[in-house]
Amino acid sequence: MKSLKIIGLTAVVLCLTTSLAFALGAGVGRDGTIAAKYNKQGKAESLQELIDMYDVSSCIACHPNNHEQWDASPHSRSIYGTGRAAATMITAMKNGFMSWEYSGVESTKDIKVEHWMGCMKCHLPQLADATDAVAVELADTLLEWYDNAIAAANDPDDEDAVETSERLAETLQALDINCLICHNRNAIVHKWTDGYPQHDTVYGYTDGGHMDPQFSKTKRSLIMDESILCGQCHGLGPNLELENPTQCATAYGSYLWAYQAGGGQETCQDCHMRKSGLGHEMVSYSNKTMQEMAVDFEVQAYASQWLDGSKLRPKTVVNVAMVNRAGHGIPDG
Amino acid sequence: MPTPALMARGNNMGRGPYEKSGIYEDTALHPGQKVEERFEIFFPVTEVDTPDGGTAQVAEEREMDVTVQLWYKPFGNMSAAELWREWTQTISLDKRAKPTTYYSGNKE
Numbered sequence: 279m280k281s282l283k284i285i286g287l288t289a290v291v292l293c294l295t296t297s298l299a300f301a302l303g304a305g306v307g308r309d310g311t312i313a314a315k316y317n318k319q320g321k322a323e324s325l326q327e328l329i330d331m332y333d334v335s336s337c338i339a340c341h342p343n344n345h346e347q348w349d350a351s352p353h354s355r356s357i358y359g360t361g362r363a364a365a366t367m368i369t370a371m372k373n374g375f376m377s378w379e380y381s382g383v384e385s386t387k388d389i390k391v392e393h394w395m396g397c398m399k400c401h402l403p404q405l406a407d408a409t410d411a412v413a414v415e416l417a418d419t420l421l422e423w424y425d426n427a428i429a430a431a432n433d434p435d436d437e438d439a440v441e442t443s444e445r446l447a448e449t450l451q452a453l454d455i456n457c458l459i460c461h462n463r464n465a466i467v468h469k470w471t472d473g474y475p476q477h478d479t480v481y482g483y484t485d486g487g488h489m490d491p492q493f494s495k496t497k498r499s500l501i502m503d504e505s506i507l508c509g510q511c512h513g514l515g516p517n518l519e520l521e522n523p524t525q526c527a528t529a530y531g532s533y534l535w536a537y538q539a540g541g542g543q544e545t546c547q548d549c550h551m552r553k554s555g556l557g558h559e560m561v562s563y564s565n566k567t568m569q570e571m572a573v574d575f576e577v578q579a580y581a582s583q584w585l586d587g588s589k590l591r592p593k594t595v596v597n598v599a600m601v602n603r604a605g606h607g608i609p610d611g
Numbered sequence: 612m613p614t615p616a617l618m619a620r621g622n623n624m625g626r627g628p629y630e631k632s633g634i635y636e637d638t639a640l641h642p643g644q645k646v647e648e649r650f651e652i653f654f655p656v657t658e659v660d661t662p663d664g665g666t667a668q669v670a671e672e673r674e675m676d677v678t679v680q681l682w683y684k685p686f687g688n689m690s691a692a693e694l695w696r697e698w699t700q701t702i703s704l705d706k707r708a709k710p711t712t713y714y715s716g717n718k719e
Contacts, residue, residue, distance in 0.1 A: 366627065374629035396629055516619065516632040525631040528613055537642035563683045569695045573640065577679050577698040581706065584653065592670045594677055594702045596650040600640055607639035609612040609683060 307474040312462060313407035315477040322408040325415050325449060332404050334457040336490050341457075347558035353455040356401045361427065363401070364450055368420050370397050370524075378522065386417040396524035400511035402453050404463060416453075419446055455511075464510055465499040472500060505533055505605075508546040513610075532606035542605055549605060563609070572608060574601040612687075613637045652677070654704065675702045 312331060314320040322328035338345045348354055358364045375381040375393045383389055390410040391398075394417075398405040405412065423446035429439035457480075465481035466472045475481060480488050481499035488496045501507045513527030514534075533546070550560040554567045562568050579596045602608050615631035617623040625631035640646055654675060656668035681696040682689075 369627055370629040373627060515634070522629075523619075523632050524628050525615055525625070525633070526628040528634070532639075532642065540643045542642060563685065563695075564693055569683075569693070573681070573695065575681055575696040575698075577700075579677050579700055579702055581702050581704050584651070586668070589666075589668045591656060591668055592654040592704050594652045594654070594675050596652065596677055596679060598648045598650070598679055600646045600648075600681070602640035602642050602644065602646075605642060607613070607637065607641050609639055609685065611612050611615075611685075 305470050305474060307476065308469075310476045311474050312458065312477045313404075316407075320407070322412055325412055325419065325453070328404060328408045328412055329449075329452045331407065332456060332458045332463070336492060337457045340489065344457075344558045347556070347560075348456070351559045351561055353560075355451050356455045357453045358447060358450040361447070364420060364447075365424060367397055367401070368424055371417055371420070375522070381522070386414055386421070389413045389417050392521065396517065396520055396522065397526075399517060399520075399524075400513075400526065401455075403455075403459060403511070407463075419449060422446055423450060460507065461499075461502075462493075464507070465502065467501055467506055467510065503545060503547055505530065505545045505547075508550075509533070512546070527610055529606040529610040532610065536607065537605040544605055546605065572602065572604045574599075574603060576600075612639050670704055673704045676700075677702055 308314060311320075313322075316322065316327075316331045322331050352359065355363070357367060359366075371386075371389070371393075374396065375383045375389070376385075381393065383393055391405055391408060391413045394402075394405055394413050405416070423443055426439045426443035426446065429436055430443045434440065461481050462475045462477075462479065464475075466475050469475075476495075476497075478493055479495040479497050480490075480493045481497055482502055483498055484496055485498050486496050488494055499507075509530035511527070512529045513525070514531040515528050516523040516525045533542075549571060550562065550568070551557055554560075554565070554571060556565065556567070559565075563572075576599045577596065578599075579594055582593055582595050583590045584593050585591075613634045614636040615625045616633035616635045617625040617630055619632035622635050652675065654670045654672060657671055658666050659669050661667050677700055679696075679698045680694060683693040683695050685691050685693075
């Protein structure tokens with residue numbers, strides 16, 4: 279009986295040790311991240327918790343211009359987009375991991391965070407800081423939004439469908455790439471070298487204090503002005519770290535192997551934020567300034583003739599010359 | 612734009628990001644590289660009889676309005692397409708024409 283008690287005690291101690299190691303993860307400082315500090319599990323347990331975990335409402339009062347610019351950017355609607363992006367997420371779910379034989383997903387209740395990462399690695403990287411229950415909730419929210427949005431479009435008098443689609447669209451639009459993703463969560467790529475991003479720190483260009491009780495420090499991120507900050511999401515090609523690789527943007531791959539390989543020295547931020555004057559709006563092909571910056575376009579035309587057998591046929595010759603001045607292929611995709 | 616391979620195999624195109632892996636063709640403009648396109652547009656002609664019993668082709672119009680547009684098509688068609696550049700000029704067959712007593716082919 280005594281030996282059984284010892285065995286029991288040993289088992290409890292081993293369990294506790296394992297749990298502590300899991301919470302800390304690799305490297306000193308991981309337990310200081312926003313996710314680790316948010317609750318004991320280090321994971322949001324609902325979509326609302328995930329939204330709250332990365333809430334940036336306290337940034338707006340002191341940074342209204344940056345917020346206004348960001349609000350006009352696709353980053354502020356990274357899942358929802360114009361509705362088209364959200365519909366594509368559903369396609370990725372239905373035609374992708376819900377239809378694949380070995381994915382382990384037959385219905386939305388089987389969905390785990392890892393299934394979503396093909397999309398959410400970039401569209402909502404903080405989903406990695408949520409439980410699998412949130413992955414299920416996200417799937418159900420997208421499907422319910424879509425069904426109600428279609429019903430509302432077909433019958434604008436269907437008040438229930440209109441209210442539900444608008445409410446769920448609001449939830450989906452609150453899941454975004456906001457201040458805390460670039461200036462905290464993703465501000466450090468080499469975490470074993472530079473440390474893990476800390477929950478009370480805003481990462482930018484300076485070290486010091488910050489007038490926000492929740493984020494009371496600023497710290498220099500060594501990649502805040504480097505293209506790799508953007509490259510985390512804007513794509514090398516297949517995401518080979520995934521069980522079933524996906525591929526969306528390839529701009530960063532083109533940047534490295536075509537632009538920089540050819541001697542290009544500008545960064546993403548140089549063109550999309552500074553030279554364009556777009557700041558945190560950082561849009562691309564739809565912006566007139568970016569369009570002007572992107573391509574040299576020259577046309578020359580003249581009248582000439584073509585020998586058609588024994589007859590001359592008058593024609594116009596049009597020569598078009600274009601040089602891509604961007605740091606990546608145009609279009610990307 | 613890049614033509615992504617379907618699941619990184621063969622030359623079938625993957626459409627959704629969930630099935631795209633790799634690139635087997637890319638028609639994009641690449642950084643720093645000059646791309647030149649040449650277009651030849653024929654004037655509409657009418658065939659007429661010539662006094663020597665032959666025929667000649669005579670342009671129905673002496674001028675052609677040419678417009679070149681550069682469109683960015685995010686979905687490959689005109690959905691959400693953006694007009695990046697537009698160039699227009701009237702090309703005249705007579706602009707550099709000079710009187711001559713020696714005709715080749717295009718007799719009137």
